[in-house]
Amino acid sequence: MNFDVHSLPSPCYIVDEALLIKNLEKLKSVIDQTGCKILLAQKGFSMFSVYPLIGKYLDGVTSSSLWEARLGKEEMGKEVHTYSPAFSETDFDEILEVSDHIVFNSFHQLRKFKDKVQGYPKKVEIGIRINPEYSEVETAIYDPCALGSRLGVRLANFEPDQLDDIDGLHFHTMCEQNSDVLERTVKVVDEKFGKYLKGMKWLNFGGGHHITRQDYDIDKLVQSIIYMRDKYDLEIYLEPGEAIALNTGYLVATVLDIVESQIPAAILDTSAACHMPDVLEMPYRPGIINAGNPNEKSYTYRLGGPTCLAGDIIGDYSFDEPLKAGDKLVFTDMAHYTMVKNNTFNGVNLPAIVLNTVDEGVKVVKEFGYEDFRNRLS
Numbered sequence: 001m002n003f004d005v006h007s008l009p010s011p012c013y014i015v016d017e018a019l020l021i022k023n024l025e026k027l028k029s030v031i032d033q034t035g036c037k038i039l040l041a042q043k044g045f046s047m048f049s050v051y052p053l054i055g056k057y058l059d060g061v062t063s064s065s066l067w068e069a070r071l072g073k074e075e076m077g078k079e080v081h082t083y084s085p086a087f088s089e090t091d092f093d094e095i096l097e098v099s100d101h102i103v104f105n106s107f108h109q110l111r112k113f114k115d116k117v118q119g120y121p122k123k124v125e126i127g128i129r130i131n132p133e134y135s136e137v138e139t140a141i142y143d144p145c146a147l148g149s150r151l152g153v154r155l156a157n158f159e160p161d162q163l164d165d166i167d168g169l170h171f172h173t174m175c176e177q178n179s180d181v182l183e184r185t186v187k188v189v190d191e192k193f194g195k196y197l198k199g200m201k202w203l204n205f206g207g208g209h210h211i212t213r214q215d216y217d218i219d220k221l222v223q224s225i226i227y228m229r230d231k232y233d234l235e236i237y238l239e240p241g242e243a244i245a246l247n248t249g250y251l252v253a254t255v256l257d258i259v260e261s262q263i264p265a266a267i268l269d270t271s272a273a274c275h276m277p278d279v280l281e282m283p284y285r286p287g288i289i290n291a292g293n294p295n296e297k298s299y300t301y302r303l304g305g306p307t308c309l310a311g312d313i314i315g316d317y318s319f320d321e322p323l324k325a326g327d328k329l330v331f332t333d334m335a336h337y338t339m340v341k342n343n344t345f346n347g348v349n350l351p352a353i354v355l356n357t358v359d360e361g362v363k364v365v366k367e368f369g370y371e372d373f374r375n376r377l378s
């Protein structure tokens with residue numbers, strides 16, 4: 001890290017522009033090799049101050065709601081795709097205004113809204129999300145193909161008589177996976193839904209592709225894209241979220257106090273519940289620079305947040321020196337699924353957002369305060 005964490009607000013997320021560019025270049029190489037289109041899945045990373053940069057490499061955004069769609073349209077201004085498990089009448093007209101593709105989760109929703117889409121002055125493409133009933137995701141809450149899943153139309157429920165109204169199909173079945181999983185998934189999609197892909201314009205491979213991870217096999221991804229592209233004469237879309245911001249950001253926090261317990265506890269000014277909810281939901285253990293597993297180094301602490309939730313625990317970590325109030329801790333890989341999910345439970349402030357720019361070094365992009373907390377309440 002080429003910046004001084006002591007000079008920054010605490011807590012804060014820091015995104016490193018050079019690392020982001022490195023990821024974007026890798027993603028662009030897939031676009032260049034295949035002619036596919038890659039969209040930023042905003043649910044994973046919505047730091048819109050870097051949308052102009054992302055838009056130089058990628059083709060647009062995918063959105064889970066009207067507000068994400070609007071944000072993508074306003075801040076990147078390229079293609080906007082929108083998918084939701086169900087659209088509401090209230091939002092639909094505005095969604096139509098800002099979207100280029102709308103993907104429906106069911107044929108009921110297609111029938112409900114298709115006249116609006118087809119009667120709209122601008123061409124908006126229509127897709128259906130399919131559920132190929134094949135996935136290799138082990139954590140149930142992240143498995144879109146789990147038994148009883150509400151996500152996507154299964155082959156048994158597909159309505160071929162509606163094909164004339166559909167421009168493309170969409171599947172999303174992966175989570176943090178390599179391209180061997182995609183290769184096997186594409187095979188199943190082809191076997192089950194290939195007959196419906198003839199005559200379509202596009203196929204969206206969803207997200208969950210860990211393309212920017214060191215061991216990711218890009219050649220295999222390229223082969224899967226080219227295979228479906230050529231077999232059915234399709235435009236292929238990918239919509240990763242995590243892969244765009246993977247390993248590009250940090251969360252800097254400060255130790256507030258040390259509390260004696262069976263395992264000494266360090267209370268931080270950052271919270272798992274508020275600022276990194278995936279640590280509790282997924283669950284997973286974030287990395288910390290210069291820290292080890294429990295007892296690996298001389299001093300082990302249980303790191304916890306300043307909220308009243310007993311389980312607001314980030315994990316147990318060891319350090320070379322005893323921790324004390326005022327020490328800074330730097331959590332790694334904190335750009336994706338953090339800012340987009342954080343909250344002000346207990347009135348805990350939101351971390352500031354900082355960009356470490358290539359040309360001008362560190363810039364505080366945004367700081368939050370009492371008004372942000374108050375405005376969500378009444």
Ligand SMILES: Cc1ncc(COP(=O)(O)O)c(C=O)c1O
Nearest residue numbers: 041044172207208209240241242
């Ligand atoms: C429909 C859809 N597309 C894209 C994504 C992005 O996935 P990831 O951030 O794992 O690449 C998700 C994540 O849940 C999703 O549900």
